[in-house]
Amino acid sequence: MSSSPADLVREFHRAFGLDARPTPTRVPPELAAHRGELLAEEAAEVAEVSVGGPLDRLAHELADVVYVAYGTALVHGIDLDEVIAEIHRANMTKIGPDGRIARRADGKVLKGEHYVAPDVSAVLRRQGWVPDGV
Ligand SMILES: [Mg+2]
Incomplete structure (x- = not known):
């Protein structure tokens, strides 16, 4: 089993029935907002422990940010x-x-x-993205 974040997070989304798209795609605004909020929560947790927090908390919160960022990319069909x-x-x-x-x-x-x-933009276009208005 690969331990790359992309593979791990894909496994998580599959196991829990969460959104995953194969190519870069615009998603419903409620879903996009929800993903943004999840990421903001995790980023705030990093900020809380960045100064003076125990190192294991910092490591945990940094990993949460990466995990949620990869999940958000997957929801949008982006190969991060x-x-x-x-x-x-x-x-x-x-x-x-x-x-x-x-x-x-x-x-x-x-x-x-x-x-x-x-x-x-070129990376996403190679992944199959068609920008709005094209
Ligand atoms: Mg966290």
Whole structure:
């Protein structure tokens, strides 16, 4: 059994009769709102324990965020692994060919002149998404 979040969450949705779509699709607004609320709840729980919370609580809440995010992607028919790969590709272009990395004062890595933004739309179109109005 694979332990990738996408596979685990798909198993969960199947076992509990939750929504799952095979291709990127607009879902009913009530369902979309419900998924957004679930994710906001979990993100708030991360914030609660981020400073001073015991490490096992932080790990738990971070995993909940990822689990619910993958579930939300599945509900919308999005293959989130492919989207994450695209975000990663773009993030890695923040390193210039000379290996230089630009940072903000707080340490955040900035986009350099060689940065190539993620094209999430192209990823979803490869997954079968037809944008509204097309
Ligand atoms: Mg939680």
